[in-house]
Amino acid sequence: MQRLNTYHPESGVALIMVLGIVAIIAVWASTAAYEDMISVQRIKNIQDETRATMASESALPLVRIVLKEEYLISNSPPIDALDEEWAQDLPPFPIDDGLIAVQLEDLNRYYNLNDLVNNQGVVQQDKVKEVKRLFSLLDLDETLVDALVDWMDNNDIPYGVGGAEDSSYYAKDYKIKNARLDSWSELKLVQGFDADTLQLLKKVATVRPSSGNTAININTAAPLVLRAIFPDMTSMDEEAFFENRPYDTLTIALNQQPWRQGGNPSRLQVASDAFMLRTHAIFGRANVREEYVLSRNGPTVTLLSRERLGWQF
Numbered sequence: 365m366q367r368l369n370t371y372h373p374e375s376g377v378a379l380i381m382v383l384g385i386v387a388i389i390a391v392w393a394s395t396a397a398y399e400d401m402i403s404v405q406r407i408k409n410i411q412d413e414t415r416a417t418m419a420s421e422s423a424l425p426l427v428r429i430v431l432k433e434e435y436l437i438s439n440s441p442p443i444d445a446l447d448e449e450w451a452q453d454l455p456p457f458p459i460d461d462g463l464i465a466v467q468l469e470d471l472n473r474y475y476n477l478n479d480l481v482n483n484q485g486v487v488q489q490d491k492v493k494e495v496k497r498l499f500s501l502l503d504l505d506e507t508l509v510d511a512l513v514d515w516m517d518n519n520d521i522p523y524g525v526g527g528a529e530d531s532s533y534y535a536k537d538y539k540i541k542n543a544r545l546d547s548w549s550e551l552k553l554v555q556g557f558d559a560d561t562l563q564l565l566k567k568v569a570t571v572r573p574s575s576g577n578t579a580i581n582i583n584t585a586a587p588l589v590l591r592a593i594f595p596d597m598t599s600m601d602e603e604a605f606f607e608n609r610p611y612d613t614l615t616i617a618l619n620q621q622p623w624r625q626g627g628n629p630s631r632l633q634v635a636s637d638a639f640m641l642r643t644h645a646i647f648g649r650a651n652v653r654e655e656y657v658l659s660r661n662g663p664t665v666t667l668l669s670r671e672r673l674g675w676q677f
């Protein structure tokens with residue numbers, strides 16, 4: 365009679381090996397499935413990011429057409445004002461299964477901080493006075509302007525009481541620039557310019573290529589900008605001036621305004637020649653925000669710069 369349950373050590377080893385192999389296969393299978401899932405998600409993310417970038421880019425030709433048309437139908441001489449079509453807020457609109465938001469504003473409403481120095485990198489005292497007034501109107505420390513002047517001016521001599529030349533940046537992993545700003549985000553590198561300062565400043569100032577005397581459009585000028593240029597202009601004067609916008613000519617706008625004394629109107633205009641296009645495209649988990657700076661010369665619109673503000677998955 366054959367005995368049941370006879371112990372065979374070889375079959376025990378075989379069983380352990382089989383169990384081991386099964387376990388390894390199970391781990392491999394779950395890892396492979398996980399990696400497949402990651403790969404699929406990665407491809408999906410890349411697709412979403414590409415579609416978001418393309419959606420952002422598609423706003424550019426559209427805005428070129430709007431700006432060109434606006435110029436062609438405008439008065440002669442042309443004016444740009446806040447009641448015109450290009451200046452209206454648009455709600456975000458869907459494209460396929462994504463969403464794009466577009467905002468267009470002229471940059472001539474803001475004070476160009478690059479005007480603080482001239483094309484040779486020498487400080488312009490009249491502009492420093494204006495920018496300090498702007499800081500003061502915003503309740504910001506006006507000695508910050510000294511550090512900004514030093515960031516841009518071509519010498520190593522600290523300017524004013526808040527001056528900060530290269531020696532102030534020894535602890536940083538970058539050196540002082542001694543040249544004009546290339547972008548708004550560069551301001552973060554300047555001593556004393558924290559996030560709160562930039563947030564306030566963004567309401568009145570911009571950073572763009574400068575001739576040293578960047579034009580400001582009185583028809584779109586942001587609150588406080590004209591008051592920085594005209595020290596005698598009160599908040600009530602500003603309110604009254606804004607109520608009567610748009611103005612067809614500077615002569616009409618400034619005629620018999622008592623506050624025009626003491627200010628320099630040489631850079632004021634009634635039209636704009638630079639625009640900022642902001643886009644925000646959302647596709648799946650891709651979130652693309654970009655800023656395009658455009659210049660307009662007559663009906664010709666040229667892209668000056670493009671900056672990606674960040675995206676996330």
Ligand SMILES: [Ca+2]
Binds near residue numbers: 513514517519529
């Ligand atoms: Ca200096």
Ligand SMILES: [Ca+2]
Binds near residue numbers: 514520521529
């Ligand atoms: Ca300097």
